[in-house]
Amino acid sequence: MKRNTDVLIIGGGPAGIVCALTARWNYPEKKILLMRDVEQGVIPCGIPYMISSLEKPEQNAASYSSLEKQGVDLVVERAVRIDRKTKTVHTESGNDYLYEKLVLALGSTPILPPVSGIEKKGVYPIKKDLGYLTKMVEDIKKCRKILVLGGGFIGVEFADELSRIKGLEVVVVEMLPHLLANSFDPEFSKLVEEKLRSQGVRILTNTRVEEILGDEKVQKARLSNGDEMDIDRVILGIGAKPNTKLATDAGLELGRGKGIWVDEYMRTTDPDIFAIGDCAGKREFFTRKDAPILLASIATAEARVAGANLYQLKVLRENKGTIGIFSTYVGGLVLGSAGMTENTAKREGFDVISGKAEVVDKHPSKLPGAQKVLIKLVFSKESQALLGGQVAGGMSCGELINTIGIAIQKRFTITELETFQMATHPYLTPPPTMYPLVLAAQNAAKSR
Structure with missing residues (x-):
């Protein structure tokens, strides 16, 4: 099947949704189609709260009703190849989508650390898929001792939520000297550590997980200090990296930080292809160095810039770099x-x-x-x-x-x-x- 559209957006996360709505408001005469590769996405920042704070995991489901009301077409398809010459996106099911303007809102993929045994049953990277996360939450609630690998925002927020499950022992392992060390100075990191410890969470800093042991399922973790720890589940909370394979296969350039290279208006090296959100490169506000700042708030700001400027430059971007602005809530x-x-x-x-x-x-x-x-x-x-x-x-x-x-x-x-x-x-x-x-x-x- 072949289908024509004016604007094709690949990605159903916050960036894709906001870009589609912005494009609709700025170009009401254009056909806009949003393609997502999961039946039901989630609100990314709400993922940890599916553990305890929300009564049901589906309460964190992403909503697409605003798109439907604005006349944005929706399809569930997995894009596998972009033909830039014919302006066609080919999908896994064999369908072809022809576009005038293409927006890549491909998001990110979980970082899998080089740890032996990471593939074992009971090890959970964080994916933005409601079905996957629902099964993960159900399984976690059956375990007795869980290891959270990584003390960044994902790890800290999961540890906070997990500590509320009665009878569950929670251990956070972080290789840096403090939790949240990339975003806070030590006097603030210590406040988080004190709060989590008061909730019964064990925190091991300056420590790495060297190996996950067990036959098929997780049974133990071997640490860099030589200790072995009994565990039965692992949450991988060490972050994510830009999802760029579709772009690189199409010949689009990456920045030094391995995100898709974009200019100030989110245009890639192909003038008819834009990239926004986690998959797009970021440049730090002061140094202009490539910076891996993967935030929904940044993604939606980029989406508004791209959505307004698809056919002509309507919104001039005054902010010439990305400022990492983070907030979290722990106990x-x-x-x-x-x-x-x-x-x-x-x-x-x-x-x-x-x-x-x-x-x-x-x-x-x-x-x-x-x-x-x-x-x-x-x-x-x-x-x-x-x-x-x-x-x-x-x-x-x-x-x-x-x-x-x-x-x-x-x-x-x-x-x-x-x-x-x-x-x-x-x-x-x-x-x-x-x-x-x-x-x-x-x-x-x-x-x-």
Whole structure:
């Protein structure tokens, strides 16, 4: 079967969905078709919460109803080859789809560490497929001791959720000195470690898994310190890598970070093919180095740029690089990170100054639900520009880190943050006399 469309989007994750909707709003006369390779996708960031927080795994299912309402055609097909000369995508089932503009929203694939025995039954990489994840959750709830391999965001959030299952022993193994070490300085990582340990999670840092032992099923793990640990399930939480095979087979170039090379408007080396989301290359905001920042929030921002600019440049991209802005929730503790940590900035050659503040997020502090907020801001000593920030505390930190993110993007200086104008309310914010962004900037100013 041959089918013609104006815009063909391959990928049914957040990037693909947002790109399709943006394209519909900007080009209402065009035929738009979205192709996904799983019957039912999921909300990626919600995957850990399928373990305990959600009553049923299907409550984390992705919704495609907004696409149908906007007249976007949907098909479940696996694309296997792109013929750029004829502008045709060939699928596994033998169907052909002809396009004017093609958008690759191929997502990412789980990183499989070079560990002997990783293929054994009971080892679970994280896949964005509802059927697969539903079976994984059902199986995990039958086990007694589970090893979470990796102490990044995936590993930490899974450990938090798994710790709520009565009778389940949870162990996190991380090769770096601290959990979340790529996104937080040690004083913030330690807060996460303390929280998880208080929930009964065992944490082994500076440690690697050398081998997974057992006949066909997982039975033990051999660690880099020589110890062997009895386990019966493994979660692979060491991250993901760009899914680029379809693109490279079509002759599209990759960047140094192994994502598909794109320009500022998400165009690949073929002007009629765009790439967005996890499969597309990223360049770090300050250094312009390739950066593996795989986030749904970044993916949807890229999707809006691509969807608007498919046929003409309508949206000019002011943000010339990717800022990693992360947030997580662990046992009631909210943490956020934006831009560079102090350690990262120093490794990149910046002479930095930092400022800290600790306040209560309501005023007066005795109001119900008031929680402490810890904030750290990192500045370039020479230019005084904000390079990064980290926060920890209650729910208000979820948006506080976004404020820090836009301040980085707009290159705010210490002085601009010292004179920051804000709205305050007793139930909603710290007092205007103790606003955390201002206090941290003032603290940094002492080192100028």
